[in-house]
Each structure stands twice: as structure tokens, then as C-alpha cells.
Amino acid sequence: MDLGLRGKKAIVTGATKGIGRGIVELLLAEGADVGFCARTAEEVASAVEALQRPGQQVIGEAVNVRDGEGYKAWLERTVAALGGCDVFIPGVSAGGGMDSEKNWVRNFEVDMLHTVRGCETLMPHLEKSGSGSIVIIGSTNAVETFAAPMAYNAIKAGLVTYSKQLSQFVGKKGVRVNAVSPGPIYFEGGAWEMIKGTQPKFYEWALKQIPCGRMGSVEEIARVVVFVASPAASLITGANVIADNGFTKRVQL
Ligand SMILES: NC(=O)c1ccc[n+]([C@@H]2O[C@H](COP(=O)([O-])OP(=O)(O)OC[C@H]3O[C@@H](n4cnc5c(N)ncnc54)[C@H](OP(=O)(O)O)[C@@H]3O)[C@@H](O)[C@H]2O)c1
Structure with a gap:
């Protein structure tokens, strides 16, 4: 199947390692x-070098998405350098933690605000695309009780709600x-x-929740994200695609 991504311009936040890196490699x-x-500037530079492909552009910059003005300026610079934006994938999260207010502020500023600022800044460019597409990275922690009442879980839920409502708002402009x-x-x-090393009992518990007994890989989740982002998924908008190898137990009606 041709995903229709050839020549498209994509912007991904948080992509020197982990899931973001896998998404960039697949795009x-x-x-x-x-x-x-x-x-981390050195990691951005070495990723840019490692990812070069003849005839394609891959550019990166050291930016902390928590710095709203610096982040928005980077987005505009990147659109100018790429010559547009067809796909936006905000992937940065401040992660979990139980330091109460500290985590709530961090997760709000990083997870929520960087996503909203990115969508607002890039929307005029995505509208021009004709096949504009945003994929927000949520978490199964948002849809079922998990571990503890963390800001991470609740703010991820907020992102899923934002994603659905934004899809209704911008659908008429051709953006999914x-x-x-x-x-x-x-x-x-x-x-x-890290959890396997520091909390082995919790890690074993999590593994037991997955029917086939293994966690997902970066390549597997990147395939889902890149498909949903691509023009091949033209019918899919306003969805929250759970890709968890059966980790969650709810019936998704
Ligand atoms: N891993 C999982 O099991 C899992 C499960 C569900 C959902 N997710 C979600 O998937 C996304 C990626 O997770 P991951 O596990 O791949 O994360 P990760 O391994 O921690 O990678 C995070 C990436 O983002 C960059 N980054 C972190 N903070 C940043 C900031 N403030 N500004 C700019 N860049 C920043 C990191 O580089 P620097 O440190 O150099 O900035 C790195 O490149 C997150 O939204 C996460 O919540 C992950």
C-alpha cells in the first residue's frame, strides 16, 4: 500500500530517541x-547526520518546547525551510511522576500547551496542504485506571478530548x-x-496484563502513527487509536 507521503513535509517534536525517532525514520x-x-543539541546533530537520505530533507534543532516563543519561532523556521507543512506530530511529554503540583504544571506546559501551540501555529500551513494531518500522542493511561492519580494520565486524557474537538473544527478546511x-x-x-530495573514487580504486573506477554516496539507504534498521519488514512479523523497489544481491558464501543 502506498501511504501517499512521498514529498510531504512533516514536523515531529521530541525525536532524537524513542517513539519520536521511530516516527521520523519511518516518515x-x-x-x-x-x-x-x-x-539536547549534540543528540539532535548526530540524529540529523544519521538520518540523511539523498534527495530528501531532514532538519533538526535543539528546542525546548516548554519555551513557548522559542518553540513557535522554530516551527515557523522549519515550515520555511521545508517549504510547507502537511503533517504535524507533537510527541513530547513531561512523563509521569507524583510530585503533585510540580507535575501538574510541567505536564500542562509541556504535554498540553506545546501541542496546542503547535496546532495553532501550524494550522494555516496544514490548511494550505490539502491533506493536512495532525497525530497527537496520547496514552492508554488516559483511558483506564493506571498506577496512580498522576497529572500525566489526566493531561493525556485532555489531549485526546482536544484532538477530537479540533478535528470537528478544522475538518471543513481539509485537516484531519x-x-x-x-x-x-x-x-x-x-x-x-528503567521501570524494569527500578520496579521489577510493577514491570512484571504490566507484562502480565498483555495477553501475548510482550510490550510493543518503537517500530510497531511508529507504523500506526505514520499510517494514521498519512493520506492513506483519509477516512480517519477524530479517532483515538489504541495500539496496546491488548494491555487495556475495556470494551471500546
Ligand atoms: N514509552 C511508552 O511506553 C509510551 C507509552 C504511551 C505513550 N507514550 C508517549 O509517547 C511519546 C514519546 O515517548 P517516549 O517514551 O518515546 O519518550 P522518550 O524516550 O523520553 O523520548 C523523548 C524525546 O523527546 C525529547 N524531549 C523531551 N522533553 C523535551 C522538551 N521539553 N522539548 C523538546 N524535546 C523534548 C527527548 O530528547 P531531549 O531529552 O534531548 O529533549 C527525546 O528525543 C510521549 O508523548 C509519551 O507520553 C510513551
């Missing part, structure tokens, strides 16, 4: 030009908006590897 493999960011909510994704250097 490039499908023929898109890509701009991405992360905070979806969320993809991964279950546990295991990779070297990722949160689940």
Missing part, C-alpha cells in the same frame, strides 16, 4: 521531508486530527527499561 522511509526537535494512544512500548533507554 523518511516513506519519502517525506522531516523537521524535528529535542533539547487524530490521537494515537500507545500501551507500554519497550526500548533501550526508555521508561519501561
Whole structure:
């Protein structure tokens, strides 16, 4: 199946490692030009170097998405350098934690505000695209009780609601908006590897919730995100696509 991404311009936040990196690699493999960011300058530079492909553009910059003005300026610079924006995938999260107010502020500013600022800044460009598409990265933590009453879980739920309502608002302008909510994704250097080492009982519990007994990989979740982002998924908008290998237990009516 041709995803229709050849020559499309995509912007991804948080992409030197983990799921974001997997998404960028797949977008490039499908023929898109890509701009991405992360905070650590050396890691951005080495990712840009490693990801170069003849005839395609891959550009990156060290940007902290929590700095609203700096982040919006980077988005505009990236659109100018790529020559437009057809796909936007805001992937950065401040992650979980139970420090109460500190986490609520961080998750609001990073997860929620960077997504909203990105959608608002890029919308005029996505409207011009003719096949504009946003994929917001949610989490299964938003749809079922998980671990503890963390800001992360509740703010991810807010992102899914925002995604649905934005899809209704901008659909008439030809822009699709979806969320993809991964279950546990295991990779070297990722949160689940850390949990395996620091909280082995919790890790084993999580593994037992997955019927086939293994967590997802970066490649598997990237395939879902890139498909939903692509023109091949033209019928899908306003969805929250759960990709969790059976981790969640609710009936999704
Ligand atoms: N891993 C899972 O099991 C899982 C499950 C469900 C949902 N998710 C969601 O999937 C997304 C990616 O998760 P991941 O596990 O792949 O994360 P990760 O491994 O921690 O990667 C995060 C990426 O974002 C960058 N980043 C972090 N904070 C940033 C900031 N403030 N500004 C700019 N860049 C920033 C990091 O580089 P720097 O540190 O250099 O900035 C890195 O490139 C998140 O939204 C997460 O909530 C993950």
C-alpha cells in the first residue's frame, strides 16, 4: 500500500530517541521531508547526520518546547525551510511522576500547551496542504485506571478530548486530527527499561496484563502513527487509536 507521503513535509517534536525517532525514520522511509526537535543539541546533530537520505530533507534543532516563543519561532523556521507543512506530530511529554503540583504544571506546559501551540501555529500551513494531518500522542493511561492519580494520565486524557474537538473544527478546511494512544512500548533507554530495573514487580504486573506477554516496539507504534498521519488514512479523523497489544481491558464501543 502506498501511504501517499512521498514529498510531504512533516514536523515531529521530541525525536532524537524513542517513539519520536521511530516516527521520523519511518516518515523518511516513506519519502517525506522531516523537521524535528529535542533539547539536547549534540543528540539532535548526530540524529540529523544519521538520518540523511539523498534527495530528501531532514532538519533538526535543539528546542525546548516548554519555551513557548522559542518553540513557535522554530516551527515557523522549519515550515520555511521545508517549504510547507502537511503533517504535524507533537510527541513530547513531561512523563509521569507524583510530585503533585510540580507535575501538574510541567505536564500542562509541556504535554498540553506545546501541542496546542503547535496546532495553532501550524494550522494555516496544514490548511494550505490539502491533506493536512495532525497525530497527537496520547496514552492508554488516559483511558483506564493506571498506577496512580498522576497529572500525566489526566493531561493525556485532555489531549485526546482536544484532538477530537479540533478535528470537528478544522475538518471543513481539509485537516484531519487524530490521537494515537500507545500501551507500554519497550526500548533501550526508555521508561519501561528503567521501570524494569527500578520496579521489577510493577514491570512484571504490566507484562502480565498483555495477553501475548510482550510490550510493543518503537517500530510497531511508529507504523500506526505514520499510517494514521498519512493520506492513506483519509477516512480517519477524530479517532483515538489504541495500539496496546491488548494491555487495556475495556470494551471500546
Ligand atoms: N514509552 C511508552 O511506553 C509510551 C507509552 C504511551 C505513550 N507514550 C508517549 O509517547 C511519546 C514519546 O515517548 P517516549 O517514551 O518515546 O519518550 P522518550 O524516550 O523520553 O523520548 C523523548 C524525546 O523527546 C525529547 N524531549 C523531551 N522533553 C523535551 C522538551 N521539553 N522539548 C523538546 N524535546 C523534548 C527527548 O530528547 P531531549 O531529552 O534531548 O529533549 C527525546 O528525543 C510521549 O508523548 C509519551 O507520553 C510513551
